[in-house]
Amino acid sequence: xxQIILGAVSLGLLWAVMTMGVYITYRILNIADLSxxxxxxxxxxxxxxCIMRGMNPYAATAMAFVGGMLAGLATGILHTRLKxxxxxxxxxxxxxxYSVNLxxxxxxxxxxxxxxxxxxxxxxxxxxxxxxxxxxxxxCVLGLVGLLYWFFGTEIGCAIRATGxxxxxxxxQGIDTGNMIILGLVISNGMVALSGAxxxxxxxxxxxxxxxxxxxxxxxxxxxxxxxxGKRNFFNRLIALVLGAITYRIIIALVxxxxxxxxxxxxxxxxxxxxxxxxPVFRSYLKPLQxxxxxxM
Amino acid sequence: xxxxxxxxxKFNPGTVNEKTxxxxxxxxxxxxxxITLIGGNGAGKSTLLNCIAGVYGVDSGIIAIxxxxxxxxxxxxxxxxxxxxxxxxxxxxxxxxxxxxxLALAYRRGKRRSLKWxxxxxxxxxxxxxxxxxxxxxxxxxxxxxxxxxxxxxxALTLLMAILIxxxxxxxxxxxxxxxxxxxxxxxxxxxxxINEGKLTTLxxxxxxxxxxxxxxxxxxxxxxxxxLDIKGEEKQKLTVExxxxxxxxxxxxEFADDRVLLS
Ligand SMILES: Nc1ncnc2c1ncn2[C@@H]1O[C@H](COP(=O)(O)OP(=O)(O)O)[C@@H](O)[C@H]1O
Ligand SMILES: [Mg+2]
Numbered sequence: 001x002x003q004i005i006l007g008a009v010s011l012g013l014l015w016a017v018m019t020m021g022v023y024i025t026y027r028i029l030n031i032a033d034l035s036x037x038x039x040x041x042x043x044x045x046x047x048x049x050c051i052m053r054g055m056n057p058y059a060a061t062a063m064a065f066v067g068g069m070l071a072g073l074a075t076g077i078l079h080t081r082l083k084x085x086x087x088x089x090x091x092x093x094x095x096x097x098y099s100v101n102l103x104x105x106x107x108x109x110x111x112x113x114x115x116x117x118x119x120x121x122x123x124x125x126x127x128x129x130x131x132x133x134x135x136x137x138x139x140c141v142l143g144l145v146g147l148l149y150w151f152f153g154t155e156i157g158c159a160i161r162a163t164g165x166x167x168x169x170x171x172x173q174g175i176d177t178g179n180m181i182i183l184g185l186v187i188s189n190g191m192v193a194l195s196g197a198x199x200x201x202x203x204x205x206x207x208x209x210x211x212x213x214x215x216x217x218x219x220x221x222x223x224x225x226x227x228x229x230g231k232r233n234f235f236n237r238l239i240a241l242v243l244g245a246i247t248y249r250i251i252i253a254l255v256x257x258x259x260x261x262x263x264x265x266x267x268x269x270x271x272x273x274x275x276x277x278x279x280p281v282f283r284s285y286l287k288p289l290q291x292x293x294x295x296x297m
Numbered sequence: 298x299x300x301x302x303x304x305x306x307k308f309n310p311g312t313v314n315e316k317t318x319x320x321x322x323x324x325x326x327x328x329x330x331x332i333t334l335i336g337g338n339g340a341g342k343s344t345l346l347n348c349i350a351g352v353y354g355v356d357s358g359i360i361a362i363x364x365x366x367x368x369x370x371x372x373x374x375x376x377x378x379x380x381x382x383x384x385x386x387x388x389x390x391x392x393x394x395x396x397x398x399x400l401a402l403a404y405r406r407g408k409r410r411s412l413k414w415x416x417x418x419x420x421x422x423x424x425x426x427x428x429x430x431x432x433x434x435x436x437x438x439x440x441x442x443x444x445x446x447x448x449x450x451x452x453a454l455t456l457l458m459a460i461l462i463x464x465x466x467x468x469x470x471x472x473x474x475x476x477x478x479x480x481x482x483x484x485x486x487x488x489x490x491x492i493n494e495g496k497l498t499t500l501x502x503x504x505x506x507x508x509x510x511x512x513x514x515x516x517x518x519x520x521x522x523x524x525x526l527d528i529k530g531e532e533k534q535k536l537t538v539e540x541x542x543x544x545x546x547x548x549x550x551x552e553f554a555d556d557r558v559l560l561s
Contacts, residue, residue, distance in 0.1 A: 151412075155405060158394075158415035162402050165391040172350070172389070173458070174376035174406040 003130075008253040010130050012246030013137030014198045015221065019245040020144060020238065021191035022218030028152070029164040029184045031079075034090035034215055038097025039071040039189040041211035043196025045104040048112055048206035057118045061197045068193020069186045071097060076182030094211075101208050109207040117201035133202045140198065144191065145238045151187075152234060160184050192218075213266045216273050221245040223276040298498040299326040299349070299466055304358030306341075306348055306522075318344040320522040322358070326466075331492055331499045333509040336519035342502045343384075345519070346468045349500075351375040363465050377407025380459030380497075382452065382472040382488075389455030392444030396435060396454065399443055400424045403458035427457055431487060449480035453487055460491050467492065469501040485512070506538045516541075520549045 018040060025033035043064035050060030071093055078089035102108070122132035151157045162170040163180040170177050192214075200206040225244020231237045252269075256262060306319035318341045326332060336342050347353050349360055351372035360368045367375050383389050390399050401416040401424075421439060428436040431453050435446075443451060452472060459467060469488060473481035489512060492499050503509050509516055516533050518526035518541075525548040528536060545551075 153415050154412045155410035155415050156412060158398060158402060159410050161394060162391045165393045166388070168383075168388055169391055170402075171352075171372045172376055172381045173402045174373050174408075175402070175410075176371075176373045 004253050004257060005250060006130050006134070008249040009246055010133040010137055010202065011199075012249035013134060013141050013242070014195055014202060015217065015249065016137075016141050016195075016242040016245035017144060017198065018192045018195035018214065019218050019221040019225070019241050020148060021188040021195065022215065023222050023237075023241055024148075024184055024188040024191070026219065026222060027164075028161055029181060029188075031086040031164075031181070031185075032090070032215075033075060033185060033188065034087065035071055035075040035093035035097070035185070035189060036090075036192045036218065037211040037214050038094040038101065039068040039193045039211075040196035040199075040214045041101045041206075041208055042067050042071055042097050042104070043193025044200035044206035044210055045101045045110075045196075045208070046193070047197030048110045048200050049104050049106070051112060051115050051117065051201070052110060057116055057120070057201065061118055061194065061201075064197035065190045065194045068196070069190035071193065072185035072187070072189030073182065075189070076185040079185075080178035080181050097211075098208065105206060105208055108209070109205055112201060112204045112206070115204075117204075118198065119201060129202075137198070140194075141242050145235075145242065148238060149235055156180075156183070213269065216266075216269050217248065220269055220273045220276070221248045223273065224248055224251075227276065298328045298330070298363055299324065299500070300359070300361040301325075301349070302359040302361075304345075304348065304360065305356045306344060306353065307356055310356070318522050319348065319355075322522075322524060324517070324524065326498055326500070328498055329496045330515055331497075331513035332501070332515045332517055333513040334500060334502045334517050334519065335504070335506065335509040340519040341522040342519055343470055344522075346381075346470050346500065346502060349466070350379055350381055350468060378465040380462075380464030380467045382455045382459050382469045384471040384474050386448040386451040386455070386475055389458065390443045390451050393442060395440045395442055396428070396446075397421060397424055397439040399454065400427075400458060400461060403461045406462050427461070428454075431457065447480075449476050449484060452476060452480075452484050456484065456487060456491065460495060460497065463495055463497070465498065467497045467499040467501075469499065471502050471504060474504055506541055510536050510538065510541065518545060518548070520545075520551075525549055 018036070022036060025031045046067045047060045047064040050063050051057050055063070074096070075089045075093040078084045078092055079086050084092070119129065119132040119136055122135050123129060127135060152161060159170065159175045160180045160183060162173065163175060163177045164184070167177045170180070196210070199210070221244040222241060223244070224247050225240035225242070226237070228247060229240035229243045231240060252265065255268065260268065301322055301324040304319055304322040308314070308316040308318055322345060334342050334345070344353070348355050351367070351370055351374070355368065358368070359366060362375070362378055381389070391402070397416055401420060404420060424439060425436045433450050433453055435450065435454070443454065446454065456472070472488070473484050476484060485508065488501070491497065499513070501513065514533065515529040516526070516536065517524055526544055
């Protein structure tokens with residue numbers, strides 16, 4: 001059991017990196033960006049291929065980050081410059097990336113068994129694989145939380161937040177909303193690809209299919225984090241995201257252990273997200289009831 | 298300060314929904330002019346302001362601010378010299394961000410944004426004083442999310458944001474129309490105060506004839522996408538509501554028939 005929880009925590013930490021990326025687009029920019037489905041697999045593909053070719057795993061992971069940023073740039077240009085709706089821009093990038101990722105991998109998947117990965121350094125200190133992943137995952141996540149907290153407090157970060165919150169107001173205050181959306185998408189997809197590279201190295205293979213459904217997993221983690229761990233201020237929100245991603249993995253590990261077939265996982269996740277997203281509708285049905293109880297109506 | 302030459306604007310050109318919103322608009326605003334702009338629903342007032350601010354491109358014509366041709370400039374680029382307050386109190390502020398964060402965004406209007414921290418301690422002092430001058434009790438609520446404020450408070454804040462960096466041109470589009478009469482009066486007073494203190498070149502749209510007559514040094518009336526009256530100087534000072542309605546009838550060949558204007 002402990003082993004299962006530890007495994008879930010380690011995977012959750014790596015997915016937390018992806019969840020923070022999804023949060024940037026979904027909550028800060030107010031865009032549902034589907035390109036992440038392609039960029040997470042792209043991160044895995046670039047990371048794996050670079051490592052196969054003998055590159056230092058940290059450099060390979062950095063390459064994955066850059067690749068993801070380029071994917072975000074593509075979506076950003078489709079949306080802001082070519083005026084294609086955000087959802088469709090993301091889908092176009094996602095589909096295009098499927099082919100790109102196949103080209104990067106050269107085949108449907110690459111195995112990284114017995115290759116040096118970013119975790120090898122930690123394993124050389126005597127940690128087992130799962131502890132090594134947790135250690136590096138934790139370092140990565142805490143570093144990124146700090147970085148994002150700083151960035152979204154800067155002038156440019158504030159301009160991105162204003163763009164997502166009220167683009168008309170942002171433009172009236174002299175903010176180039178197109179550029180801010182591109183920048184947000186670039187950062188977001190970079191993080192998602194980084195997460196993909198870290199995940200591929202922890203599971204010792206990269207698969208062109210691994211992005212399918214990832215946006216829903218990201219959204220599920222965002223929502224679980226917000227509902228369970230609060231959204232008082234930005235720092236609290238970031239920590240809540242990380243805990244949300246870990247909680248999601250623990251839930252999945254538990255339902256699998258309780259006997260749910262792995263093939264039903266995506267159905268389960270989709271339903272969880274659908275219910276969570278529709279909560280406001282149910283609340284608005286409940287509100288009049290509550291009010292009439294109080295005798296206000 | 299503002300020069301508009303032969304401005305034309307159609308919406309949905311070449312379709313069944315084609316709508317000529319502005320026709321041959323010519324306007325010269327001197328530095329310090331405070332123009333009230335009045336006209337019936339759909340006369341093209343908001344469209345004119347939006348064309349000046351760069352929200353819409355124009356079909357033909359020239360818009361110049363302080364001698365610079367800005368016709369081809371994007372909206373955010375023009376924002377460096379234009380302050381704006383909209384009719385909808387929700388539109389001028391970022392509701393998920395704090396009062397001080399909104400002001401800090403406005404404080405950087407027209408400047409390069411960098412990776413410096415988004416708000417400084419010194420600014421907070423400035424904001425506290427300016428908010429105090431609104432007399433709405435906002436000076437002690439710098440961190441409060443703007444979404445929690447009332448419409449009047451948000452509109453007053455938007456006004457402050459519009460003038461925080463002295464704009465070469467202030468555009469007010471029925472910025473008190475969505476407020477209750479008492480709040481509207483208060484926001485209008487604040488506007489008048491800021492405009493006078495800063496000697497701001499201002500174009501203020503209003504539906505209220507009394508307001509249009511009482512405020513500003515010049516009054517412009519629009520009808521069907523055209524400017525049909527331009528009254529300034531002594532003539533403007535002597536203007537009455539009846540006189541204005543008569544002149545509208547003569548200029549447009551129609552009865553002035555906008556309920557909203559008549560009732561107010
Ligand atoms: N974005 C738009 N698309 C199409 N038609 C528009 C648009 N904005 C305004 N119009 C039309 O242009 C005319 C002028 O509108 P507007 O400038 O909003 O009038 P006003 O502010 O004087 O009430 C109206 O007939 C309106 O329906
Ligand atoms: Mg209007």
